[in-house]
Amino acid sequence: MEVNRDKLRKDLAKIVGKEHVFTDRPTSVVYAKDTMPWDVEEKNIPYAVVRPGNAQEISKLLKYANEKLIPVHTHGSGTSLVGLARPKTNCIVLDTARMKDIRVYPERGYFVAGPGVHLAQLRKELANHNAMLPVFPGSELVATIGGAIAVNTSAHGVDAALGKPGDFILGFELVLPTGEIIATGTESTRRPAGIDPTKFFIGSEGLLGVLTLIRMRIIPLPSFQHIVASYRSTEDILDTVMEMYRQRIFPPLFFEYLDENAAKIGYEAVGLDEPEGAVAMMRIHSWSKVGCEDRAREFIEFLKGGSPIEARIVADLEEWNKIWSSRAEAGNYMYRLGMTFGSEISPRVDKLRDAFQDAKSFILNLDSYKGNEFISFGHIGAPTIHAYAFVRTKDIPNEVKKAITLEMREKSEDLNIKYGGCGGEWGLTAQRVSFLKKKYEKEVYEALVKLKKALDPNDILNRGNLQGWI
């Protein structure tokens, strides 16, 4: 498709103002790159990056894009791990970075936020109102609320303890792919029953519209207690999680683990003594301090039934922050030492141990690479296993990186299918469309395509993500 960039720049400047339009190549390349471990190609590089300030400008932009048939790719902070953030075709990148309003209304029981607000900033603002943000990705320093709700990611949060972020959404202002501005949901703290279009947009991965205002119920800030436990093997942690569900113990808000290798790397990176075996760490929450202390003590008693080497409450917040960093930054610490190729495996909880063994087996016997190590960590209480092929060098050709990524994807998809899971934080398009097609009847994928076409007849928004990437 031939696009006259000068004309495009002038047209876009009329919509958002010339200071918010970029057609220079360096800026376009910067917005094309994401965390996928290979370089951008010409086909990914946007024609322009625009930074609208409100729904009205986005509406005009999308009407213009439909008229000119130019795809638009929505950009929050580009932290997706499955390629959602990388444009799949030459396009206009719509950066939400200027849409950063936060308004907290305690008397109404909700807050509203623009899609470009970074989660850490939102968490800080809500804490000033004694409220908690129910979204916990490792990338929260820069990840946006728009992206988090568009993917409906749980990340560290255990679904069974709190629910998903989308469970707290009361409504949206959003722009449909064809440019109409609509409002959904309610301003009451009671969510609508029945057909509520809000639900169609939660987790729709930017395929069905651009969120311009997110209204979310305020959750009072609970009390927290923190627990760390070490185990002789990762399998003991898996058994503990399975037992937790079997005994119907109320799960902690966070229940994370580092396997034996990840624990060594993580603890060393934060300056803690090397742990013996694998490590589990938990955050317990309750609405009263006394209730929280009781829950933590009871949970320690439950953990002791699984014969940990040690299980203790960490009362010192500084110590907890260090321990938590070893887990929260585990992926980065590993990446420092080489290349990592990850997976998201969320099996039926009674199959956790089987899924883990299968993951370990395929990762240690990859066809696309020989000599890698197996490392795992994750939100095991959810349960999510992040099983990684770890290669202690960054000197790998692009083609080999792609081949490892593809093999990891395909084989972890097979495990999610074999053990009844689906993933719960990375989203289901871009890289994972092949999974959608394998996991469900073909009518499911076809229905999604029809839904997309009904709302976006020219396939303007995030083109390529629903088609599947690589």
Add this chain to the structure above:
Amino acid sequence: MDIDREEVIDTLVKEVGKCRACRFCIDVCPAYQATEGIESMAPYGRIQIIKYLLNGMLAEDDPIVYSLYSCLQCGRCDRLCQAKGQNLEVSNLIRLGKYLLSKGLVKGSKDEKG
């Protein structure tokens, strides 16, 4: 500063290739904040620009100069990168990137030397 061209390029190729593109460094950058969040005016963006300048996907132009020279060398990104696990000397890499530009060491640039 008198640094050998090959040495600078070798260091940059090796080091900028380590950037995971996590973007955790962007929010602490004063230039990123002052521009209301333009990623090419953030440490992440500058590192990517140097990377693609070195592999030939980008050629030296004014926006690259603006991007690299918008770095104040405050070092906040270094601390963040260290805290978040990658441990790149981000501001030093940007300084070396500026050096490439100022000395006309970028291949194909109109001022190319050596």
